[in-house]
Amino acid sequence: MSQPWTVVMPVKRLTAAKTRLRGGVPGVPHEELALALAADTLDAVRACPGVAEVRVVTDDHQVAEVARLVGAQVLPDVADADLNAAFRHGATDAAGWVAGITADLPALRPTELAAALRAAQADPAGVRRFVADAPGSGTVLLAAPPGVPLEPRFGSGSAAAHAASGARPLAGDWPSLRRDVDTAADLAAAARLGLGPRTTALTSGCQVG
Ligand SMILES: Nc1nc2c(ncn2[C@@H]2O[C@H](COP(=O)(O)OP(=O)(O)OP(=O)(O)O)[C@@H](O)[C@H]2O)c(=O)[nH]1
Ligand SMILES: C=C(OP(=O)(O)O)C(=O)O
Numbered sequence: 001m002s003q004p005w006t007v008v009m010p011v012k013r014l015t016a017a018k019t020r021l022r023g024g025v026p027g028v029p030h031e032e033l034a035l036a037l038a039a040d041t042l043d044a045v046r047a048c049p050g051v052a053e054v055r056v057v058t059d060d061h062q063v064a065e066v067a068r069l070v071g072a073q074v075l076p077d078v079a080d081a082d083l084n085a086a087f088r089h090g091a092t093d094a095a096g097w098v099a100g101i102t103a104d105l106p107a108l109r110p111t112e113l114a115a116a117l118r119a120a121q122a123d124p125a126g127v128r129r130f131v132a133d134a135p136g137s138g139t140v141l142l143a144a145p146p147g148v149p150l151e152p153r154f155g156s157g158s159a160a161a162h163a164a165s166g167a168r169p170l171a172g173d174w175p176s177l178r179r180d181v182d183t184a185a186d187l188a189a190a191a192r193l194g195l196g197p198r199t200t201a202l203t204s205g206c207q208v209g
Pocket of ligand 1: 010011012013016017018019020021057058059077081082083086102103104182
């Protein structure tokens with residue numbers, strides 16, 4: 001029987017978010033696209049079996065509104081902090097299993113996330129586990145057992161940084177989980193897997209990638 005998860009999802013202010021994607025979908029306002037990516041990720045996380053609580057760390061009022069509507073808890077960003085500080089802040093005082101996930105997974109399927117979370121709990125070693133992104137250099141998910149600090153090392157080269165910090169990679173065929181979207185080419189790859197409803201509605205009929 002799996003134990004419940006608290007999932008922490010940081011989202012940057014939309015005006016500053018996803019700069020590598022800016023202009024990537026002609027005709028689609030950038031902030032609407034950034035919001036759609038986060039909203040679809042959030043919906044999939046909320047729909048994932050085993051996820052008891054979702055904490056969205058953000059200073060963006062539109063993201064906060066969407067998050068509250070789907071029953072997530074909203075925490076403001078720590079002033080002048082970065083992505084890893086946002087993960088640590090969101091994980092504060094979480095009692096059981098904690099996972100940090102990036103908010104740029106618009107093709108995410110709840111079944112694939114559930115499978116990855118189950119795989120993390122199946123490890124008897126009691127260490128942090130992570131899921132690398134599709135290219136293998138980044139991280140989309142970091143999981144910590146009860147009582148073990150999340151110790152996030154997201155950012156460029158984070159898969160190696162997480163491994164160097166003692167976290168172990170999770171192997172699994174979870175293409176929708178591993179498909180983070182940083183560029184227009186990533187969005188095209190996510191579209192081939194099947195985008196969530198908000199990103200689909202916003203980009204349908206548009207040239208992506
Ligand atoms: N709350 C919070 N979330 C962040 C911060 N930096 C990044 N994120 C989120 O973390 C996730 C992964 O970050 P990146 O892929 O680097 O996204 P990004 O910084 O918006 O994209 P680029 O501008 O292209 O580097 C995204 O969902 C971001 O919204 C931060 O300082 N605070
Ligand atoms: C945040 C990360 O990278 P990117 O900005 O490339 O999504 C990461 O992979 O840890």
